[in-house]
Amino acid sequence: MTNEQREKITALRHQGFGYTAIANSVGLSKDSVKAYCRSHGLAGEKAESHSLAExxxxxxxxxxxxxxxxxxxxxxxxxxxxxxxxxWNAHPEAVKQKAVYTFTCPECGKEFTAYGNAKRKYCSHGCYIAARFKGGDA
Incomplete structure (x- = not known):
């Protein structure tokens, strides 16, 4: 029995699955799953669900x-x-954007939208640089 199988047995048992359903899911015998559960304190409760197919x-x-x-x-x-x-990259229209803000760029006068940034000023880095360094090299 691998560590991955042990973790899966523990997780499924905590979710209420029975020995048979866990055995089918993990690929072990029902008796192996039952023995593991008994030795690790996971036995004694009636399973809520008898099959992963449910x-x-x-x-x-x-x-x-x-x-x-x-x-x-x-x-x-x-x-x-x-x-x-x-x-999500292929379906950007499905994103529920709640924080979309509309601004007018003080440098070029173009209207633009920004997602998630309510304090944005410029539409692009180029406009920011043009406004920041007006009058030539600094």
């Missing part, structure tokens, strides 16, 4: 892999951080 599954929004949702936890949308980043 947990509703969804698909990753980016790659379509099956996601296993765990009861009592936040619903997953992505299988990994890479998929999450890739999907």
């Amino acid at each position: 947990v509703p599954t969804q698909l990753c929004l980016n790659c379509g892999k099956t996601l296993i949702q765990h009861p009592g936890r936040k619903q997953k949308k992505f299988c990994c951080p890479e998929c999450r980043t890739a999907w």
Whole structure:
């Protein structure tokens, strides 16, 4: 039994899964899981859920892999951080931007928007430099 399997057994047992469901998920025999649970104080409680199949599954929004949702936890949308980043970068319109501010640049007079910075003054670094060093080299 690997350390990864031990961690997964402990996590699933704390979530209320039974020996058979854990054994199927981890790839060990039911008796091995039961022996591990007994020796580590994870036995003695009746499992709330007898099968991992009872947990509703969804698909990753980016790659379509099956996601296993765990009861009592936040619903997953992505299988990994890479998929999450890739999907959000491809769908910027889905971001609920609450802190969008509109300004007028004092240097060029162009109107621009900035996300998350209520104190921004200039539309670009070029306008900032032009305003900062008016009159030539300093």
